[in-house]
Amino acid sequence: ETGVTQTPRHLVMGMTNKKSLKCEQHLGHNAMYWYKQSAKKPLELMFVYSLEERVENNSVPSRFSPECPNSSHLFLHLHTLQPEDSALYLCASSLKGLAGTTDTQYFGPGTRLTVL
């Protein structure tokens, strides 16, 4: 496979469930990102992982927990979510994540999450 893949593509979960979103990049990149796309808000960054650091948006609730075991895989663990967390969750990767530089980010197809 090429590019950035995400599984599952669709997920419906109850508020008491625990689930995980998976992202895998096949581009040899060193930085990965989670974004949230809600119906009426701009895309917002949740987390960044690179070889050097992890950066998170301080407004992201603790019920979202990222994990990056290596440079090719990124997970988003979900627990006790709220209905307002329903959104499209997009993963992206870029070649480098060093401070002071920026690279083009390539996105996966997203996971459409519905919290009942």
Next chain:
Amino acid sequence: AQKVTQAQTEISVVEKEDVTLDCVYETRDTTYYLFWYKQPPSGELVFLIRRNSFDEQNEISGRYSWNFQKSTSSFNFTITASQVVDSAVYFCALSEPKRPGRRALTFGSGTRLQVQP
């Protein structure tokens, strides 16, 4: 204040018409990057172009062209002879690499383009 403004929420054109999508950004940095992404109904964000703040030369790629004007802080995107396959949501984004917490992209709210046959 919004860092990236896409004032056009939705645009509808007829096939073969030209259409321009506006993007206005705000930054105090001298070094920054601007991007355009396309999001078709499938949901995946497709990278279209990346432009750094030191390169004001306009760019053309097939039916796509971009007009970067630092004087007005705008980075507009024009599709010439639009086609139905151009129907998507288009996002403009800003990256400010020297600003802590801003190395990732700041997106505009997007413009939905509908191209009617």
